[in-house]
Amino acid sequence: MSTPHDSHREFLLSLSALARAHWKDAPASHAYDSKAGTGFDPVTALDRQIEATLRSTIGAAFPDDGIWGEEEGWTNEGAVRNWSLDPVDGTRALICGLPSWAVLVGLIEEGRHVAGMIDLPALDEVFVATGGCTSVNGRAATTSGCTALGQARLATTDPFLFVDAEYDAFVRIRESCRVARYGLDALAYARVATGGLDLVVESGLKRHDLDALVAVVRGAGGHIGDWTGGEDWDGGRIVAAASRPLYESAVELLSR
Amino acid sequence: MSTPHDSHREFLLSLSALARAHWKDAPASHAYDSKAGTGFDPVTALDRQIEATLRSTIGAAFPDDGIWGEEEGWTNEGAVRNWSLDPVDGTRALICGLPSWAVLVGLIEEGRHVAGMIDLPALDEVFVATGGCTSVNGRAATTSGCTALGQARLATTDPFLFVDAEYDAFVRIRESCRVARYGLDALAYARVATGGLDLVVESGLKRHDLDALVAVVRGAGGHIGDWTGGEDWDGGRIVAAASRPLYESAVELLSR
Numbered sequence: 001m002s003t004p005h006d007s008h009r010e011f012l013l014s015l016s017a018l019a020r021a022h023w024k025d026a027p028a029s030h031a032y033d034s035k036a037g038t039g040f041d042p043v044t045a046l047d048r049q050i051e052a053t054l055r056s057t058i059g060a061a062f063p064d065d066g067i068w069g070e071e072e073g074w075t076n077e078g079a080v081r082n083w084s085l086d087p088v089d090g091t092r093a094l095i096c097g098l099p100s101w102a103v104l105v106g107l108i109e110e111g112r113h114v115a116g117m118i119d120l121p122a123l124d125e126v127f128v129a130t131g132g133c134t135s136v137n138g139r140a141a142t143t144s145g146c147t148a149l150g151q152a153r154l155a156t157t158d159p160f161l162f163v164d165a166e167y168d169a170f171v172r173i174r175e176s177c178r179v180a181r182y183g184l185d186a187l188a189y190a191r192v193a194t195g196g197l198d199l200v201v202e203s204g205l206k207r208h209d210l211d212a213l214v215a216v217v218r219g220a221g222g223h224i225g226d227w228t229g230g231e232d233w234d235g236g237r238i239v240a241a242a243s244r245p246l247y248e249s250a251v252e253l254l255s256r
Numbered sequence: 257m258s259t260p261h262d263s264h265r266e267f268l269l270s271l272s273a274l275a276r277a278h279w280k281d282a283p284a285s286h287a288y289d290s291k292a293g294t295g296f297d298p299v300t301a302l303d304r305q306i307e308a309t310l311r312s313t314i315g316a317a318f319p320d321d322g323i324w325g326e327e328e329g330w331t332n333e334g335a336v337r338n339w340s341l342d343p344v345d346g347t348r349a350l351i352c353g354l355p356s357w358a359v360l361v362g363l364i365e366e367g368r369h370v371a372g373m374i375d376l377p378a379l380d381e382v383f384v385a386t387g388g389c390t391s392v393n394g395r396a397a398t399t400s401g402c403t404a405l406g407q408a409r410l411a412t413t414d415p416f417l418f419v420d421a422e423y424d425a426f427v428r429i430r431e432s433c434r435v436a437r438y439g440l441d442a443l444a445y446a447r448v449a450t451g452g453l454d455l456v457v458e459s460g461l462k463r464h465d466l467d468a469l470v471a472v473v474r475g476a477g478g479h480i481g482d483w484t485g486g487e488d489w490d491g492g493r494i495v496a497a498a499s500r501p502l503y504e505s506a507v508e509l510l511s512r
Contacts, residue, residue: 040434092435096409097452098443099355099379123355153352158438159415160430174416178296179348182414182438187354196353 005131011061012105012117015054016126019087019103022049023121032095042091047071050087050103058083070208081109084211090185099123102186106211116215118190127190127216134193134219143222143242144195149176149249152198152242155188156180161204166237169227169254173201176253189213192240193220199250200240203227210238223247227254261387267317268361268373268384271310275343275359276377278305288351298347303327306343306359314339326464337365340467346441355379358442362467372471374446383446383472390449390475399478399498400451405432405505408454408498411444412436417460422493425483425510429457432509445469445496449476454498455506459483461492469496479503483510 023046032042051071058067059075066079070086083105088094090101099122107115118127127136134141146152154177156162162170174180177199184191186209191197193216210233217224223244227237229251239254241247279302288298307327314323315331322335326342339361344350346357355378363371374383383392390397402408410433412418418426430436433455440447442465447453449472466489473480479500483493485507495510497503 042435092437095452096411096435096437097447097450098437098440155352158436160436179298179352180414180416181348181352181354183440184354191353194353196351 008107008115008130009128009135012115012128012130013126015057015105016103016117016119018053018057019050019119020121022046022053032091042095043071044088044091044094046094047088047091051085054085054087054103054105068208070206081107083107084208086208086212089209090187093183093185098183100184100187102190104186104208104212106208106214108211113211113214113218116212116219118186118212118216120187120190123187125190127193129215129219132219134216136190136194141193141216141220142195143192143217143220144198145221146198146242147245147249149173149199149246149253150178152177152246153196154178154180154199154201155182155184155191155197156201157183157185157188161202166203169256170201172253172256173199173250186213189217189224189240192217192222192242195242198242199246200238201227201250201254203237205236205238207233210236213238213240225251227251264363264371264386265384265391268371268386269382271313271361272359272373272375272377272382274309274313275306275375278302278309279377288347298351299327300344300347300350302350303344303347307341310339310341310343310359310361324464326462337363339363340464342464342468345465346443349439349441354439356440356443358446360442360464360468362464362470364467369467369470369474372468372475374442374468374472376443376446379443381446383449385471385475388475390472392446392450397449397472397476398451399448399473399476400454401477402454402498403501403505405429405455405502405509406434408433408502409452410434410436410455410457411438411440411447411453412457413439413441413444417458422459425512426457428509428512429455429506442469445473445480448473448478448496448498451498455502456494456496457483457506457510459493461494463489466492466494469494481507483507 035041066076066082086104094101103119105117224240226232291297322332322338342360350357359375361373480496482488
């Protein structure tokens, strides 16, 4: 018998197939524009094409749902159930020909993250979390279970994004962990879900950067929250860990 | 008619096949030891197996040649022609389940880098440079040709490896470039060779980390040297660029 979880899983996999079809049309394109505003914020034709396709597919299937996307903003803001889209997480990686970019889809119902997808087309890995369980290419995904900071493999995307006290807090974490890796975007959270990494500490994340990750990390047995032990998803300061004790140790050190 | 370049190419590709056979036996192993000495310096069974196989294969084919390898040191030190081996460049990436680790082989004749291989098994890409030309999976590899720092996509493996004045010099480079990526090891140089990245600046590299890269970057039309415009390969401070003008701009900024 089919359950709502099955139908979410099938629907998310159909979104992955649509996104990959755009990528396969132009897999090696490094062309990009920089968005208006301060600093360098690249966007490619792939970002725009994937978001347009995901929005129209979700809108046709679930016309009453809200949709938030990085490139086009809100449709049906204030709905009970909302889809959060990052068509290309890691556009910087994409324009550098690196395989860590991802298509992110998060599903939020009455404020709870009920499903998520991290699709890594260049690595041919799709993570889907529904009904409290995470799979990667159809197999169950499980964290390392690591509980000790001193054994943890840490990642953050760009250590230069931390400012002032945030930077000091990150250095405390880095110096406590066994090894640190950089530049991974959503791939870091995917690797927490498969046991390659144990801890991710980041700041400055937007909702479309993180909404897909929450269910994926939790469904693999990991713990994810903000830097203070809560769930302030709008603040952008995120810790994802292979276990709850590891998350709590990280939060304790970050807030010192 | 077969040339010496063809035979080097075929021989390097045979080394790639032997290395990948070890990896396919245990592709998802995260088990590692830490080498003796200060700090965390991981080594896996794969590092040891690949180096042993490469050494015995090279030694059988070219018994008079010298071989330097990261794990086992010198054989025939002082030979006219020398092979430089890093069986797993990016062991930290490997134990974190990340795809950027590489098998590196460099060939040096009377001090000149005459051939090189960057094999990226997890990405199924093998770069081979012989006779002044670089190929990736059999197709010609070419840099972006970028000449302007302000348009350059920069990479370095770990910005925390730079100390004191080195760090200040790196920050000058980073602030001059369009975008910076981290954590790539030899994949950064491979992406310079295919035009995804434009500039790599690193310090603390050992000969086995860099000997394979020199011919690969040059054979794709790029320029590689030390931080002062020379070729002090033993000093470990390396700049690789998509073009000679970009290399010279970087060196000018590093030495300010």
